[in-house]
Amino acid sequence: MKKVTRSIFLFAVLVMMSAFSITAYAEPVEARSEATLSYQLSVIREFKLYISESDTESGVLVASGNDFTTVYQGNIKLKTNKNYYLHVEANCNNSRELGMIGRFTLDGKEFKFINNSNILATSVDNIKFSQTGFGKDYITPVYLGGHDHKISSARWGGILVNTPTNLKGYFSIPIISTMPSLIAQASNIDNGVNLTWNNIDNALSYSVERSTTAGGPYTQIATDLTETSYTDNSVTANTTYYYIVKAKLSDSETVTSSEVSGTPTTETPTVDSKLKVVLEPEEKLQLSVDDHLDENTNMTWTSSDSTVAQVDVNGVVTAIKAGNAVIHVQSPDGGYSDDISILVVDNADDYRLAIDLKVGKTSRLTVDDLTNTLNVTWESIDATVATVSSKGVVTAKGKGLTLAKATDRDGNVVGQVYVRVRE
Numbered sequence: 001m002k003k004v005t006r007s008i009f010l011f012a013v014l015v016m017m018s019a020f021s022i023t024a025y026a027e028p029v030e031a032r033s034e035a036t037l038s039y040q041l042s043v044i045r046e047f048k049l050y051i052s053e054s055d056t057e058s059g060v061l062v063a064s065g066n067d068f069t070t071v072y073q074g075n076i077k078l079k080t081n082k083n084y085y086l087h088v089e090a091n092c093n094n095s096r097e098l099g100m101i102g103r104f105t106l107d108g109k110e111f112k113f114i115n116n117s118n119i120l121a122t123s124v125d126n127i128k129f130s131q132t133g134f135g136k137d138y139i140t141p142v143y144l145g146g147h148d149h150k151i152s153s154a155r156w157g158g159i160l161v162n163t164p165t166n167l168k169g170y171f172s173i174p175i176i177s178t179m180p181s182l183i184a185q186a187s188n189i190d191n192g193v194n195l196t197w198n199n200i201d202n203a204l205s206y207s208v209e210r211s212t213t214a215g216g217p218y219t220q221i222a223t224d225l226t227e228t229s230y231t232d233n234s235v236t237a238n239t240t241y242y243y244i245v246k247a248k249l250s251d252s253e254t255v256t257s258s259e260v261s262g263t264p265t266t267e268t269p270t271v272d273s274k275l276k277v278v279l280e281p282e283e284k285l286q287l288s289v290d291d292h293l294d295e296n297t298n299m300t301w302t303s304s305d306s307t308v309a310q311v312d313v314n315g316v317v318t319a320i321k322a323g324n325a326v327i328h329v330q331s332p333d334g335g336y337s338d339d340i341s342i343l344v345v346d347n348a349d350d351y352r353l354a355i356d357l358k359v360g361k362t363s364r365l366t367v368d369d370l371t372n373t374l375n376v377t378w379e380s381i382d383a384t385v386a387t388v389s390s391k392g393v394v395t396a397k398g399k400g401l402t403l404a405k406a407t408d409r410d411g412n413v414v415g416q417v418y419v420r421v422r423e
Helices: 002-018 293-298
Strands: 034-044 046-052 060-065 072-079 084-091 097-106 111-113 119-121 128-130 142-151 154-162 168-177 184-189 192-197 205-211 219-225 229-232 241-250 253-256 260-262 276-279 284-286 300-303 309-311 316-319 323-330 337-344 356-358 362-366 377-380 386-388 393-396 400-407 413-422
Touching (some): 034 046, 034 084, 097 111, 184 241, 192 241, 192 260, 276 362, 316 337
Antiparallel strands (some): 097 154, 111 168, 142 154, 205 219, 205 241, 241 260, 309 316, 377 400, 400 413
């Protein structure tokens, strides 16, 4: 009697579902960024319906129910450049049988089911089933025949599985995007992120959008690109950036890549200069790029090792502990960048270097760890602005800009630094 009762129920569900009318969809000339999936579904007995981008993960809960005499129906919006899986988790709830019967419709040309159509009725050929979880150990369930109906030329049937008491079942319906697939990749480079992507046939142009937050919102940083690569140099070192690439196919049709990310690195300069700025722990030093200190705030300042020396948005360096670090400065458009080496020592006596000095103040330069200072000759190209002693002590004399240079015994310049003096 139990089997007969179940068959009568499923027949009743089929009759109920045949009463729903399906409206034909007029496909647009241009593909859209979104499409609609419509579902009509009844499950023995308790179920949860999910939409997912992964075959192995449940995804987002769309609907649920525990009344197997009800036909549940609704719509789901899909992004047209992605593949999806419609997942149904069923609980037989002591019935020893899992059953699902349904009809699914895609409203345009942007997607298709595994049967190469935009209409799918439940069948063992087109729907995957597992007793252990989504994406795991798929088996072939039993097709529920004998009560099929023809609705708009689509065959209605059901899926039935005999199970132990309280066993769950997992039904999975692949939804395949027919849109071109745009795949972007990001690689980290010194002071930048390099983006590449595949060519899309008939693409008019490409654009790149960026965010500092995963998932956006994004800001467009490049447009009207005709090549399949772009290098983002307007970045801050050690900051993670998130990108999407868009291919323009027409005025109304765009293909968007999945999000990729990159974290630019800071190149530790291998400059021929051995010159270093000497600081003691907790000592602060003002760096500047212009006569007007306000210009500093338009730059991006970074330290290669913030445990040795830190730098703030105004170019003020704070020594933390003994060691070496490189301070890097870069303009917003990446057109200007520079570096200066910092040496932090536990005791530098009263010698200190400030790249930005006031008249009468002194600072100190060195080409190594204060062990070989006398093996170089120091000079200033403009002694009216600042002078440099034989031990590398800089004395600010008058307002202006000069260059302090160190040469070895063979006359080779081994280090140089600009000194700016203000009144």
